[in-house]
Amino acid sequence: MRKREDFTEWYPEVIEKANLSDKRYPIKGMNIWTPYGWKTMKLIDGFIRREFDATDHDEVYFPLLIPETEFKKEADHIKGFEEWVYWVTHAGTTELDVRLLLRPTSETAMYPVFALWVRSHADLPLKVYQIVNVFRYETKQTRAFMRVREIHFFESHTCHDSFEDAERQIQQNVEIIERLSKEYCLPYILCKRPEWDKFAGAAYTIGIDSLMPTGRTLQLGSIHQYKTNFSEAYNITYEDENGQHKPVHQTTFGMAERLLGAVIAVHGDDKGVMFPPQIAPIQVVIVPILAKGSKTAVKNECQEVYHELKEAGLRAHLDDRDLRPGNKFYDWEAKGVPLRIEIGNQDIQAKAVTVVRRDTGTKDMIQRNHMMSKIKDLVNQIQTEMMDLGEKEMRENTHLVTSLDETKPGILMMGWCGEGSCGHEIEDQTGMSVLGEPVGHEEYSGKCIICGNDTKTPICVAKTY
RNA sequence: GGGCCCGUGGGGUAGCUUGGUAUCCUUCCAGCUUGGGGUGCUGGUAACUCGAGUUCAAAUCUCGACGGGCCCA
Numbered sequence: 001m002r003k004r005e006d007f008t009e010w011y012p013e014v015i016e017k018a019n020l021s022d023k024r025y026p027i028k029g030m031n032i033w034t035p036y037g038w039k040t041m042k043l044i045d046g047f048i049r050r051e052f053d054a055t056d057h058d059e060v061y062f063p064l065l066i067p068e069t070e071f072k073k074e075a076d077h078i079k080g081f082e083e084w085v086y087w088v089t090h091a092g093t094t095e096l097d098v099r100l101l102l103r104p105t106s107e108t109a110m111y112p113v114f115a116l117w118v119r120s121h122a123d124l125p126l127k128v129y130q131i132v133n134v135f136r137y138e139t140k141q142t143r144a145f146m147r148v149r150e151i152h153f154f155e156s157h158t159c160h161d162s163f164e165d166a167e168r169q170i171q172q173n174v175e176i177i178e179r180l181s182k183e184y185c186l187p188y189i190l191c192k193r194p195e196w197d198k199f200a201g202a203a204y205t206i207g208i209d210s211l212m213p214t215g216r217t218l219q220l221g222s223i224h225q226y227k228t229n230f231s232e233a234y235n236i237t238y239e240d241e242n243g244q245h246k247p248v249h250q251t252t253f254g255m256a257e258r259l260l261g262a263v264i265a266v267h268g269d270d271k272g273v274m275f276p277p278q279i280a281p282i283q284v285v286i287v288p289i290l291a292k293g294s295k296t297a298v299k300n301e302c303q304e305v306y307h308e309l310k311e312a313g314l315r316a317h318l319d320d321r322d323l324r325p326g327n328k329f330y331d332w333e334a335k336g337v338p339l340r341i342e343i344g345n346q347d348i349q350a351k352a353v354t355v356v357r358r359d360t361g362t363k364d365m366i367q368r369n370h371m372m373s374k375i376k377d378l379v380n381q382i383q384t385e386m387m388d389l390g391e392k393e394m395r396e397n398t399h400l401v402t403s404l405d406e407t408k409p410g411i412l413m414m415g416w417c418g419e420g421s422c423g424h425e426i427e428d429q430t431g432m433s434v435l436g437e438p439v440g441h442e443e444y445s446g447k448c449i450i451c452g453n454d455t456k457t458p459i460c461v462a463k464t465y
Numbered sequence: 466g467g468g469c470c471c472g473u474g475g476g477g478u479a480g481c482u483u484g485g486u487a488u489c490c491u492u493c494c495a496g497c498u499u500g501g502g503g504u505g506c507u508g509g510u511a512a513c514u515c516g517a518g519u520u521c522a523a524a525u526c527u528c529g530a531c532g533g534g535c536c537c538a
Contacts, residue, residue, distance in 0.1 A: 008534095016476075024475090026514090028532065139466095141534070289501050326502035344501055354501080 003270055007214045011265060012144060017334040018273045020264075021144045029142035029149030036335065037260075039281035041152060044259055045131055047183045047278070048154050051176045057127040057156055062109045064132075065100040071108045074233040080200020081105075084136040102135035105254065107201070110157055111234035118248060120239045121161050125169070126248075129156035145261030146218060146465060152257040154221075159236060159248040166225060166249035170206070173223050173253045174439065177208060185276035185386040186210055186262055187394040188220060189411065191436035191460050194423050203227040208255070209435055209462070210262045211394045215409025216463040217435065218262055221255030266390050272334030274358055276386050277379045283315045284375065285337045287328045289344030302343050305353060305371070312372055314379070333358060338382050339375065359386060398460075404429050404449060409463070413438070416459040417448035425450045426461060435460040 003010045015021055020037035033041065049059070065088060072078055081104050088100040103109055110128075118126055134153040142148055156173075160166040174190065181188055188210045198205040202224040209217040231237065231247035239245055267274040277283050286309075288302045302318055309316035317337075319328050325342070332340055342354040352365045355375070359382055366374045397410030406412075407430050416422060416434075423434050426449065437459050444458045 023533095026532065287501095291500060324500055324502085324504065326500090326504090329502050331503090342501065346501075 003213060003268060007212070007265075010268075010270075014268050014272045014334070015144050015264065018336060020260075020273070023144055027149070029138050029147070031144055031148060033152075036281055040275065040279055041257060041260055043279040043281065044184065045154070047180055048131070048255070051179060052129045052156060055127075055172055055176065057129045057158075060128045060130050061132065062103075062106055062113075062130060064103055066103055066109045068099045068101060070112050071101055073108065073111075074201050074230055076229070077107065077201035084138075086135045086137055103132075104134055104136045105153075106130065106132075106134070106155055106157070107230060107252070111230055111236060114157075114159060114231075114248075115234055115236045118159055118236055118238050121241060124159055124161045124238055124248065125165060126159040127156065127169075128158075129154065129253075143261075145257045145264070148257070154255045156253045158251045159231070160250070161238065161240065161246075161248065163227060163249050166227075166251050169251045170223055170225060173251070174206075176253075177221075182387060183276070183278045184259060184263055185278075185383065185390055186220070186259065186266060187387075187391040189394075189398075189435070189460060190439035192439060193222075193436040194420070194434050194459075196420060196423070197434070197436070199224045201226065201229050203229060206439055207435060209411075209460075209464075210266065211397055211411060211462075212262070212265045212465065215397065216465050217411065218258060218265070218465045220258050220262055221253070224252045226250040226252065266393075267386060268336070271330075273336035274386075275336040275338060277338045277383045280336065280338050281315065282317045282332075282335070282337045283379060284309055284317070284339045284341060285332045286316065286318045286341045286343060287325055287332070288318075288320065289325050289342055289347075291345055294345040294348070297348055298343060298345060301348055305341065305343060308372060309375070312376070314375070339378060341375075357382060402446070402449065407432070411435070412461045413458050414449040414461060415444070415446035415455045416457055417451055417453045417455050418457055419448075419451070422448055422450040423459075426459075430461065431463070432461045433464045435462055435464075 012023075018036065019034050020040065022032040022034055025032050053059070084104050086102040088102070089096060114126065117123065131152075131154050134151045136149060136151060138147055138149050140147060158166070158169050160169060177188065177190070188208050191207050191209065193205040193207050199222060204225050206223040207219050208221045208223070209219050212218050227249055228247040230250055236248050236250075237245045238248055263276065263279065264273050267276065275281075286302050286306055288298050290298055299320075302320075306316055306318040319332070321328065329340070336358065338358050340356045340358070342356065344354075347353050347365070350365060351368045353368060353371055354363060354365050355378065356363045357378065394411075398413065399406070399408060399410060400413045401407070402414070404426070412430075412432070414426075416426070416437075426432070427434055437457055441458055444456055446455060446458070447453065448455050
């Protein structure tokens with residue numbers, strides 16, 4: 001399995017070897033979450049929940065089906081989505097008068113109800129989120145976790161009494177992404193998408209992109225400023241202190257299992273996937289080394305170590321399968337477990353355990369009496385080192401260019417006058433996509449790479465998935 | 466949006482041109498053996514995507530559907 005040479009084969013192969021997903025379900029783009037894959041996704045979701053609960057969002061669950069009549073209320077939104085929608089046209093043998101669609105996202109499910117929930121300025125801000133499946137009829141090539149038709153989706157929706165308050169929400173979302181990226185060890189860039197690539201119905205869109213080993217970027221999620229585009233269509237209004245009725249300002253924030261796909265792509269190697277400790281379903285695996293004469297002692301010691309790790313709050317697993325140790329080593333490396341503890345007669349004699357790191361492969365004997373503190377240190381160390389490595393790789397593949405002759409794989413940063421025609425020209429000449437203006441970029445002064453006019457706006461450009 | 470290729474046990478494959486008995490590796494199950502980086506042996510389970518057509522006979526030829534993948538825009 002050679003990640004660098006042949007990513008398109010490597011990626012599905014490591015997913016299969018790690019048993020994260022079963023793609024044999026007979027519908028394109030609808031894969032099965034296996035127990036191991038789902039455990040990881042639940043850990044990823046857990047951090048999202050924690051962040052949104054801590055920032056005063058409430059979790060909700062809206063129905064999967066949306067009536068056609070509600071879906072059609074915001075013109076731009078329908079135009080953007082109609083080609084992607086699955087329809088329910090029949091109930092039993094009866095053809096439905098009002099067709100129902102499987103949510104491709106939940107604006108049109110939530111907003112008619114928001115109109116009922118929001119009455120006065122005291123009801124604002126309204127901040128909710130849900131973690132649900134959404135359906136989009138992808139016609140392109142599907143790929144586990146990266147492009148699927150049934151999407152494991154996170155979405156937050158907020159309503160505010162002013163544009164400024166909605167902007168503050170977007171700022172908070174930016175801070176949340178920064179914290180989440182540390183848990184997932186995923187470097188990213190935020191770019192304000194150009195007009196022609198914003199979300200259907202949005203005033204503006206911020207894309208969250210991560211760089212894959214192929215030099216293409218993968219969009220992990222997005223933040224949208226809706227202003228009053230939807231609230232006017234759905235009549236979500238509030239009464240202010242002066243008795244005036246006004247439409248609310250809205251934002252959304254969405255991410256999906258692409259987070260998992262990106263972790264696999266960024267951190268996996270030729271041995272298989274590699275999980276950052278925070279989202280590893282198993283953080284430490286214990287492999288007994290059994291030999292004639294010491295079997296019972298080794299088994300007992302393994303049990304003891306296992307319980308100690310569990311009590312210390314680590315996700316530990318004791319591999320007592322009847323297989324050769326070498327076989328187990330390969331297995332757990334393919335599954336991406338960050339730490340492996342080997343316990344054999346030699347370790348017992350030395351009052352120690354052998355610890356091997358998945359990321360570096362380094363093998364150390366550590367004394368039994370300070371095993372726990374050492375293991376905890378290693379877990380933290382692996383987490384930060386994986387993040388650093390990811391960031392370094394993204395930095396090294398981000399290039400500032402002043403001419404389109406200098407294009408190379410990765411993320412290119414260049415000057416842009418802001419004109420749509422010049423933006424499209426960049427895309428035509430390079431075969432890449434304009435990701436947009438990096439959010440919070442340093443002061444920039446240069447020339448538009450197409451027309452040569454002075455500009456203070458840099459943009460990021462990359463091949464995308 | 467346009468073009469091209471592919472579909473054989475759980476995974477990977479041979480066979481297809483020239484129609485007739487489906488190959489090998491791996492996984493899985495049972496037993497023995499082994500045990501600090503993929504033990505070895507014996508036995509077993511298990512497949513031609515679906516539908517229509519041509520034919521005495523279809524994995525093989527034709528058409529369609531479904532599924533998988535590639536290239537260009």
